Amino acid sequence: MKKILIIAIIVAAFSIAGGLPSAAQTKVPINVKGADSMWGRVRSLALLYMKDHPQVDIAVSANSLVDEGMKALIAGETDVAMASRKITAQESEAAKAKGLQLDEHVVGYGGIVIITDQENPVNELSIEQVRKVFTGEIVNWKDINGKDQAITVFKSGEKHPGTLLFVESDILGGVPITKSAITLPDFPVIIKKVPETAGSIAYARMRDPFPGPASRIKLLKIRKDEHSLPVRASRETIGDGTYPLRRPYYLYTAATAGKDVRSFVDFVASKGWQEPKLTHQW
Template identity: 30%
Template sequence: MKKFILLSLIGMLGLSTMSFASRIIQVKGSDTIVNASQYIVEEYMVNHSNARIAVTGGGSGVGISSLINGTADIGMASRNIKEKEIQEAKKRGEKLNEVVIGFDGITVIVNKNNKLSNLSHETLGKIFRGEITNWKELGGEDGQIIVLSRDSSSGTHEFFKDHIVRDKNTMKTAEYGKGVLYMPSNEAIKQEVLSNKNAIGYIGMGYVDNKIKSLTVDNIAPTIKNVGNKRYPIAREIYWYVKETDNKTVNSLVKYALSPAGQEIVKSEGFVPVK
């Protein structure tokens, strides 16, 4: 009898745990906007204390795939959804809505001791394809260029490849060079550039600080104005992808992200608000 009661209690606890887990809204995806999204969620929950929301990174690909397979309610992304992802969602009977929550300028960074201050997008392409390998070829000091990129799960990796490595898809088969070092996060790239005078990498503008040197691209700086009007060559949207749902918390959270308060958070995290 005691054994039966114990098993019953364990079963009830399991059901209770499943029920609790099912009420947690999962926001997953882009590491570029994970901090901004976390801040938005924290501020949202100040006035929605009953909401349970978890925010985790992993990359844009992870966010969108998690949304499609049902392990996320919101997929954070720093790139557009791919056609194959749209089709996979359709196979599952899901329609995904694209929500632009802000704009980002992918910022090219070097060590503060690097003499260069500007590179053209064509030259950047040659560096990241491995066609230019020494800083002296660009008027800098003699030293092998250490090229840093985000890993392939990153939407920033994809966007930079399309717009710089493949020169806005005029070089559709071009890839990153063999010597490129792939890093797991914006912060990892920033720390490597900070410690290595020959390194070059790219990060979201929300991660830029005065410890590193930001380059202009085609003599255009990644400022709020230049990113907002898309004059900066590597400007892009940052997204939340959501399913069409009647979940009040998800819909309310998206609405908050686009509200003046939510957009102020986007701005405070170093990105350009849409409103």
């Protein structure tokens, strides 16, 4: 009897001192880091996932950049990297140098919208015309069915490197945006500046908060080529692929990631367009 009592006291002492793991201590941690533009939706989905999977504890870092997320993944400092563009050649080489194989997961699509001021008579552009405007080949609206007015190009700054890289690599065919473009710090500033600047043009993300119907911003319809019909960006046209400036979002993991990490990533991918009530969109 004394022996049983002594064992019970020892077990209780270990529990109080933290010697025996509690339920919280046995949770599997999953760290997610990278593109801040993906933070809201990935975090919302992480909260949903944890409701049905109490064995995991998912931490989604805010205020980070895609470059930082990829660097952390390659260094083994995070389990999942959020990327608003594909892995770069340099990142692939860095992973290869460490003997690390990375898996790419497309988890949703967003749209890049082309905006101008409401007074501009131009309502649509082809992708080729977009390319020529943003690379500086076309510098006057009269050359694309507009009035005789110089084109002012705005672009995003270092706060959105993934978006800038996608625009230059995927939309402009690897050609940099014209040197005459005016760099603004973020998309809220761009959205404010465009209607204040006659003859201006810029790109933004579909998910950015645009003003209401009274706004002086015009979203241009986009044609895939000169023979295609112009398509306006919407959740529906981005989802079905008819809007041509569609942008994929990725999660990257190590090929050796555990089953809990893989399960969470599969969950995010499966909810790419199935949770319309979520506050945050791609």
